[in-house]
Amino acid sequence: MARPANSPVPSGTVSGPRTTLKSPAEVRAAWRDAFRRVRAETEARAAHLSAEDQIVQSMADASPTKWHRAHVTWFFEQFLLVPHDPDYTVFDERFPFLFNSYYVAAGPRHARPQRGLITRPNGADVAGYREYVDAAVERLIANVPDTDAARVFGILEIGLHHEQQHQELLLTDILHAFAQNPTDPAYDVNWQPPRAPQGPSDFVNVPAGIMTIGHDGDGFCFDNEIPRHDQLIPEVRIARHLVTNAEWLEFMRAGGYATPSLWLSDGWAVVQSEGWHAPGYWRQQDDAWFLMTLGGLKAVDPAAPVMHVSYYEADAFARFAGKHLPGEAEWEVAVRAGLLADAFGIAWQWTCSAYLPYPGYRAAEGALGEYNGKFMVNQMVLRGSSLATPEGHTRASYRNFFCPPARWQFSGLRLAAFD
Numbered sequence: 001m002a003r004p005a006n007s008p009v010p011s012g013t014v015s016g017p018r019t020t021l022k023s024p025a026e027v028r029a030a031w032r033d034a035f036r037r038v039r040a041e042t043e044a045r046a047a048h049l050s051a052e053d054q055i056v057q058s059m060a061d062a063s064p065t066k067w068h069r070a071h072v073t074w075f076f077e078q079f080l081l082v083p084h085d086p087d088y089t090v091f092d093e094r095f096p097f098l099f100n101s102y103y104v105a106a107g108p109r110h111a112r113p114q115r116g117l118i119t120r121p122n123g124a125d126v127a128g129y130r131e132y133v134d135a136a137v138e139r140l141i142a143n144v145p146d147t148d149a150a151r152v153f154g155i156l157e158i159g160l161h162h163e164q165q166h167q168e169l170l171l172t173d174i175l176h177a178f179a180q181n182p183t184d185p186a187y188d189v190n191w192q193p194p195r196a197p198q199g200p201s202d203f204v205n206v207p208a209g210i211m212t213i214g215h216d217g218d219g220f221c222f223d224n225e226i227p228r229h230d231q232l233i234p235e236v237r238i239a240r241h242l243v244t245n246a247e248w249l250e251f252m253r254a255g256g257y258a259t260p261s262l263w264l265s266d267g268w269a270v271v272q273s274e275g276w277h278a279p280g281y282w283r284q285q286d287d288a289w290f291l292m293t294l295g296g297l298k299a300v301d302p303a304a305p306v307m308h309v310s311y312y313e314a315d316a317f318a319r320f321a322g323k324h325l326p327g328e329a330e331w332e333v334a335v336r337a338g339l340l341a342d343a344f345g346i347a348w349q350w351t352c353s354a355y356l357p358y359p360g361y362r363a364a365e366g367a368l369g370e371y372n373g374k375f376m377v378n379q380m381v382l383r384g385s386s387l388a389t390p391e392g393h394t395r396a397s398y399r400n401f402f403c404p405p406a407r408w409q410f411s412g413l414r415l416a417a418f419d
């Protein structure tokens with residue numbers, strides 16, 4: 001889950017600055033507006049997709065758009081409405097089984113790899129579910145007693161950030177589906193890649209010594225970003241920019257994907273079993289490389305940051321370059337010092353940090369305690385944010401995490417060096 005649910009007003013750009021809010025009525029209106037904005041963004045992202053697009057599941061890790069739209073709705077029903085609105089009636093008794101993702105304490109659930117088989121409820125049913133829950137949440141925001149408001153709004157805030165996480169997954173998952181389609185469909189024919197900042201591609205010194213990392217208490221965070229704590233930062237330099245496609249092509253031309261000494265043992269096994277010879281979604285036609293994007297198949301831009309690389313590939317590239325991946329503490333100290341040119345909004349950046357609890361971390365009791373804590377093994381931390389991350393969902397302390405072979409996210413890297 002997230003931090004203790006004790007915030008009386010929305011935080012960050014989800015809802016606007018706290019300082020402008022005065023009366024309880026203004027606080028309630030701000031939460032209502034924040035709720036409407038986030039819910040509308042999900043629908044805006046789904047609106048590019050047909051009913052057929054929205055039911056497809058192209059692999060076990062990727063969920064159908066229709067499922068995302070229903071699951072985030074179930075989250076509000078399960079954790080906000082059922083416990084806090086005594087008059088609320090569940091929309092459909094079958095839905096919790098279908099749309100619970102991984103919350104064991106919230107009851108049994110449908111198998112994740114089979115989400116694409118759920119053609120019914122259909123899209124109209126899911127739209128009706130969303131409208132029903134939207135209305136109930138807005139009633140709760142308006143009518144919750146002042147004595148319960150802080151707790152209710154705290155859970156509402158978690159639900160909003162949860163839905164924003166799924167807004168990103170909605171895009172990454174449909175891109176994976178479209179990448180399996182020989183006609184190279186575009187999610188949005190007008191989509192353009194983000195413009196990476198220009199400037200010197202140098203390495204900059206990270207402030208060394210005992211430095212404090214973790215969420216600093218200003219606005220929302222998930223529970224995996226706290227407790228704030230000290231870390232020893234060595235004398236290290238970090239690249240101001242992300243690794244580019246041109247640099248990755250150099251790695252490929254040098255036989256990077258065919259040189260076992262560059263790879264971790266597990267990574268080399270995946271290279272062999274999956275036949276990797278380029279980043280995810282790259283395709284060679286004649287002598288040119290193309291990349292499947294949200295705008296369809298596009299020529300690989302040498303100047304653009306590389307993305308759709310796994311941790312294994314990022315690690316192998318770093319070894320090829322004679323560098324290493326930064327630790328997540330080094331990354332956070334560097335970004336707080338304003339040293340990184342393209343930390344946010346392009347590609348998540350793999351770090352060499354295992355996804356572990358911060359010192360003193362304890363997951364909360366109950367089903368919401370399953371949000372982050374139970375995944376703290378066998379995954380690596382990514383920092384920053386990507387082109388698919390919604391506005392208001394980006395911060396220096398944010399810890400994303402995926403398994404080392406995963407590369408369907410917008411994942412790239414920057415290098416670090418000790419010399």
Ligand SMILES: [Fe+2]
Pocket residue numbers: 071101162166
């Ligand atoms: Fe979820």
